[in-house]
Amino acid sequence: MAENKSFSWIPFYQELAKKLLEYKDKREDLVRFVYSLGDCSNFIKKDDGSEVEDIDPFTAFAVFNRQIGDAKRVKIAKSFKDYFSVIAEVPDDFLGIPVMNNQRSTFFYRQTSSEQIPLLWDLFEAELNDETSKLIVAFDSLQKFQGIKWNLTIGMYWIRPYSYMPLDELSRNYLTKIGVDVFKETDINAENYLSLLDTIKKKIEKNEIKEKSIPEISHVAFEKSDGRKYYYAGFSFGGNDSQLDRFINDGVWEGSGNKTVNTLIQKVNVGDVLILKSSSVKGTKTPNPIPFIRISAVGIVQSKVKPIENSDHYGFYVKYIKVEPKRDFDGNQFGKYRQTLHLCNDKEVIDFVNPIIEQSMKPEKVNKYGSILHQKKNLILQGAPGTGKTYNTAALALTICGEQIPEDHEKVIGSYEKLQKKGRIGFVTFHQSMDYEDFVEGIKPKTENGMVSYEVEDGIFKLLSAKARENFEDSQKTVEILQKQKDIQERMIDFLSNSQENATEFKTKTGSKFVIKEVTDKNIIIQIPENQVTSQISLRMAELRDLLENDVELKRVSDIKAYFNRQFNTLQDSYTFILVNEIRKIKTKTVTVPKTELQNYVLIIDEINRGNVSKIFGELITLLEADKRIGGDHPIRVTLPYSKESFGVPSNLYIIGTMNTTDRSVGNIDYAVRRRFAFATLKADKELVVKNSIPLAVDLFEAVELFIKKHQIDMDFEDLMVGHSYFFAKDENELELKWHYEILPLLNEYIKDGIINAKAINSDMTVADFLLA
Numbered sequence: 001m002a003e004n005k006s007f008s009w010i011p012f013y014q015e016l017a018k019k020l021l022e023y024k025d026k027r028e029d030l031v032r033f034v035y036s037l038g039d040c041s042n043f044i045k046k047d048d049g050s051e052v053e054d055i056d057p058f059t060a061f062a063v064f065n066r067q068i069g070d071a072k073r074v075k076i077a078k079s080f081k082d083y084f085s086v087i088a089e090v091p092d093d094f095l096g097i098p099v100m101n102n103q104r105s106t107f108f109y110r111q112t113s114s115e116q117i118p119l120l121w122d123l124f125e126a127e128l129n130d131e132t133s134k135l136i137v138a139f140d141s142l143q144k145f146q147g148i149k150w151n152l153t154i155g156m157y158w159i160r161p162y163s164y165m166p167l168d169e170l171s172r173n174y175l176t177k178i179g180v181d182v183f184k185e186t187d188i189n190a191e192n193y194l195s196l197l198d199t200i201k202k203k204i205e206k207n208e209i210k211e212k213s214i215p216e217i218s219h220v221a222f223e224k225s226d227g228r229k230y231y232y233a234g235f236s237f238g239g240n241d242s243q244l245d246r247f248i249n250d251g252v253w254e255g256s257g258n259k260t261v262n263t264l265i266q267k268v269n270v271g272d273v274l275i276l277k278s279s280s281v282k283g284t285k286t287p288n289p290i291p292f293i294r295i296s297a298v299g300i301v302q303s304k305v306k307p308i309e310n311s312d313h314y315g316f317y318v319k320y321i322k323v324e325p326k327r328d329f330d331g332n333q334f335g336k337y338r339q340t341l342h343l344c345n346d347k348e349v350i351d352f353v354n355p356i357i358e359q360s361m362k363p364e365k366v367n368k369y370g371s372i373l374h375q376k377k378n379l380i381l382q383g384a385p386g387t388g389k390t391y392n393t394a395a396l397a398l399t400i401c402g403e404q405i406p407e408d409h410e411k412v413i414g415s416y417e418k419l420q421k422k423g424r425i426g427f428v429t430f431h432q433s434m435d436y437e438d439f440v441e442g443i444k445p446k447t448e449n450g451m452v453s454y455e456v457e458d459g460i461f462k463l464l465s466a467k468a469r470e471n472f473e474d475s476q477k478t479v480e481i482l483q484k485q486k487d488i489q490e491r492m493i494d495f496l497s498n499s500q501e502n503a504t505e506f507k508t509k510t511g512s513k514f515v516i517k518e519v520t521d522k523n524i525i526i527q528i529p530e531n532q533v534t535s536q537i538s539l540r541m542a543e544l545r546d547l548l549e550n551d552v553e554l555k556r557v558s559d560i561k562a563y564f565n566r567q568f569n570t571l572q573d574s575y576t577f578i579l580v581n582e583i584r585k586i587k588t589k590t591v592t593v594p595k596t597e598l599q600n601y602v603l604i605i606d607e608i609n610r611g612n613v614s615k616i617f618g619e620l621i622t623l624l625e626a627d628k629r630i631g632g633d634h635p636i637r638v639t640l641p642y643s644k645e646s647f648g649v650p651s652n653l654y655i656i657g658t659m660n661t662t663d664r665s666v667g668n669i670d671y672a673v674r675r676r677f678a679f680a681t682l683k684a685d686k687e688l689v690v691k692n693s694i695p696l697a698v699d700l701f702e703a704v705e706l707f708i709k710k711h712q713i714d715m716d717f718e719d720l721m722v723g724h725s726y727f728f729a730k731d732e733n734e735l736e737l738k739w740h741y742e743i744l745p746l747l748n749e750y751i752k753d754g755i756i757n758a759k760a761i762n763s764d765m766t767v768a769d770f771l772l773a
Helices: 009-021 027-036 038-044 059-061 070-084 110-126 133-144 152-159 169-179 189-205 214-223 244-250 258-266 332-336 347-359 364-376 390-402 409-421 462-476 479-502 541-549 556-564 571-583 613-624 685-690 695-711 732-752 765-772
Strands: 230-231 250-257 272-281 290-301 314-330 342-343 378-383 425-429 441-448 453-457 513-518 522-529 536-540 603-605 653-660 680-683
Touching: 009 059, 009 070, 009 110, 009 152, 027 038, 059 110, 059 152, 070 462, 110 133, 110 152, 110 653, 152 462, 169 214, 189 214, 214 680, 230 347, 244 250, 244 272, 244 314, 258 342, 272 314, 272 332, 272 347, 272 556, 314 364, 342 364, 364 378, 364 680, 378 390, 390 409, 390 541, 390 571, 390 603, 390 653, 425 462, 462 603, 462 653, 479 513, 479 541, 479 571, 522 541, 536 541, 541 556, 541 571, 556 571, 680 685, 685 695, 685 732, 695 732, 732 765
Parallel strands: 230 272, 378 653, 378 680, 425 603, 603 653
Antiparallel strands: 230 342, 250 314, 272 290, 290 314, 441 453, 513 522, 522 536
16 A cells, blocks of 8 residues: 555655755756766756756756656666765655656746746755745746646656645646646646645545645655556558558457567557557658657457567467558657567557547447547438437537546537537538528628629538638647747737738838728738729638748838739739738847647537438538548548638548438339448437336337338338437326327328338327237
8 A cells, every 4th residue: 555655765865855956046057067968968958958047946846757667767866876975875766756748848848037037946955945935926926838837746746745746747637536636737826725735635634535645645646547558559560561451450469579579569458549650751851850650540459479480589469450541659768668568658649649539438329430530530420300319419419529428428529519610610500592602602782882792602512621721730830930920920910900000001012001991700801992993802811810920021012922823913912922921020029839740629519411421512522531631541521612722521520310211102212322421320229218217118119110011112121220319208197198299290291202111100008008919
């Protein structure tokens, strides 16, 4: 048990903290010492490889509190002991110590280090001297900077482990399990953190939790996690002999290596996570090529490791989910993963993998559909009324978006609606009059001051595709690029808003005067008083942003034509030229932007067969194929007919359609559409009636089943059988109502439409009468 552990690291850490405080005013010496440690301090260097001039005490601690293995940690800690003359022994265990991600181990962000480092020293000193008021000021001041958040509590725990709780992910999860509510990341401040610490200490004093100290809680948080380990695994034999498809299709992994690798392979257990990866280097023609790994699939180990007969390989079974599009992780720390198997401790990779493997643990039916949808990108759930198309569509959408599926149906719908409000899920119902102009884009009339004009209006498919594409593209960008884009966006907004509000007058190179009349998400409407042909024109916001983000040098108006590879200048170019150069005069802003995580988006098309799908999608039907998506193996873009914009469907947009198989009022979906969708048939499930209803409902289900089988004509029984949800009732009165107003009318409709050959059922017939008939 945790209470028997020695936690031998604590005396050493506490004494070292006091020694470090002596260097608050001689930080140059501390920097020199850290860089004397060699490679283990590379993570503190600037982007160009040069050394930083300043450092904080928490980052100094992080040199040996990262994912580098205990042996290396002990070696580095010994160097700290010798340099700072620490009397306490170097620890022989590191129990209950959360460590930093190797890629993000500094407590300061390089662009704001001059502001952050003094505050980090203030916090460090206030913590050691029990100066609460100073600690509060420093803690809250630091939270405005990028990347600090929960990490700050980890550093505070290192130096005062009996007083401050680390709020790493494992600790937060365990605290919740033992009845301690942890505030959300958006609510991090000193007041909430100190209040939480007070709650934890009171629970320890009152024996309301079994742990006797904060270090014990931290250790048990790790010990009581699911124990799962994550492994990077190769899938090639002898260089380019890729086994990727075979591994995934057969649900296996096989491999071997040197003695160290083979020992590691034999440690893999059932429930561990396997991450199929390849590794290489980007930018080989540049001075500083970047190592990277590419993740193709992840899976959960299903069996014990066994030697493969007549081979030097070991093997085990794995339940895989393909990662589409494949995901790259760049950085020097990924250059070491060249062998067949490696233990994975990279938090950003684990955070990426976890939502995927959680999806593999969903209920069997939803998981099966999810696997199909991940591969095909487009799925139609078909079935008779009441077979659960609505519920399964909502649950499937949650799965694709990486959300847990609640057991309660109302909670499923609640979670689904939250994602709708966030713009992650879109919903549309097809009908006979639905067309391309409604779904993708079309020209719509607009009346203003009695004048009619026409504008291109985006449909739901184009709008959701744009959101998904932006997220997909941003997830591939570095933080530095995202910061630059954010800076440009804010400068554009400020400039355009101020210019419109103040009616600022601008002049083109030819002397034409203009003002900004209106600014929308997509366009800048400018007014040109002296122009006798047209008094106002519309400039595209996207072009303005493109020119700024890509630092296009504009010396002449024709440079815009050349950049966009157009044959002729446009009327808009002269005005865009002026605005771009005016915005460039504004001082660059300092902005902090987090790394964008890849998210999935879902478009649900209800009653998909009630519309002319080929007509509604038009030329975009080809773009639905998985390999033709942006991020796929053979991405395709088309030029849209009205806006003339380049358009592609991103790989992180999934389409789920529903189709009522008993509806004969509409035609079938043609083959061109069918081969781009996977189809899953939902059947009426008697077991669900047994589980969710009364015994009489089960009898009624069986009677209806027998009636349809006896009278069906040319349709499959599964396409006709009344769905299980029609039979859910809490008592006989509710069942009788469902029979009279839902089930019986549906059966009579089948008879009327000639789907089943029987006489109409008397509307006065009760459940009991039908059971005896």
